[in-house]
Amino acid sequence: MVNRQIAEWLDSLVAQRQRVLSEYQAKEILRTWGLPVPPCLVAESAGQAKAHAEKLGYPSVLKVLSPVIVHKSDAGGVKLNLTDGDAVEKAYREIEQTCAPLDPHFKVLVQPMAKPGLEVILGVSEDAQFGKAVMFGVGGIFVELFRDVAFRLIPLDRGQALEMISSIEAFPLLKGFRGRPPADTERLADLVVSLSELVTQHPAISEVDLNPVIAYPRGVAIVDARMALAPNPQP
Ligand code: ADP
Numbered sequence: 315m316v317n318r319q320i321a322e323w324l325d326s327l328v329a330q331r332q333r334v335l336s337e338y339q340a341k342e343i344l345r346t347w348g349l350p351v352p353p354c355l356v357a358e359s360a361g362q363a364k365a366h367a368e369k370l371g372y373p374s375v376l377k378v379l380s381p382v383i384v385h386k387s388d389a390g391g392v393k394l395n396l397t398d399g400d401a402v403e404k405a406y407r408e409i410e411q412t413c414a415p416l417d418p419h420f421k422v423l424v425q426p427m428a429k430p431g432l433e434v435i436l437g438v439s440e441d442a443q444f445g446k447a448v449m450f451g452v453g454g455i456f457v458e459l460f461r462d463v464a465f466r467l468i469p470l471d472r473g474q475a476l477e478m479i480s481s482i483e484a485f486p487l488l489k490g491f492r493g494r495p496p497a498d499t500e501r502l503a504d505l506v507v508s509l510s511e512l513v514t515q516h517p518a519i520s521e522v523d524l525n526p527v528i529a530y531p532r533g534v535a536i537v538d539a540r541m542a543l544a545p546n547p548q549p
């Protein structure tokens with residue numbers, strides 16, 4: 315079913331001709347769709363970032379929020395594992411130093427540091443001929459070096475999502491390789507299906523990039539999100 319709130323947001327973004335959504339905007343949509351997105355708050359000063367971090371709890375993460383900075387880490391725009399208010403204020407100023415020259419109107423997203431787990435990647439892309447497809451892989455060298463990813467056309471059911479997840483070479487990692495904790499493949503399959511339903515019900519969304527999603531023995535958390543809208547979305 316179409317989510318009215320999401321449809322309204324997308325309509326206004328399309329009207330404003332915004333093609334690429336910020337991490338904050340993408341996460342608001344994903345959260346509203348019922349997906350597991352940890353809380354995050356927008357800060358416009360070091361003091362505000364600190365207040366947000368106190369509210370969300372430590373350790374905290376600061377990330378630059380700017381339409382012109384797509385790869386946040388590359389711009390020095392991601393500060394992890396900040397353990398107190400001083401560290402948060404210092405991290406804000408460091409982000410300011412490297413990012414303000416790229417975008418004087420930058421903001422900062424404050425979020426809690428997610429616990430370590432297996433980092434996976436989930437995406438949606440659109441092909442003029444075949445339509446939309448979902449992508450799944452294990453983060454880091456498995457995707458970047460080995461191109462170990464699986465693609466399936468949308469729509470797909472839960473069984474097909476599980477089959478897709480188990481088809482990658484790195485699948486043993488998800489089962490708990492050499493004493494490492496396993497990843498919740500059931501919740502990952504739910505996420506694949508729910509994401510494919512989101513983009514089917516809201517065709518304005520042409521691309522989604524969740525990199526990473528952190529998978530735990532129980533549950534998953536969407537830690538980074540990017541979304542793009544089609545230039546001429548179908549009604
Ligand atoms: P980008 O991909 O734009 O460089 P990310 O938001 O993906 O920025 O952050 C870079 C890396 O930092 C992620 O791949 C992840 O390993 C780590 N990271 C980001 N946010 C968090 C978080 N809230 N908790 C734990 N680790 C995080």
Ligand code: MG
Pocket residue numbers: 525526538
């Ligand atoms: Mg990322």
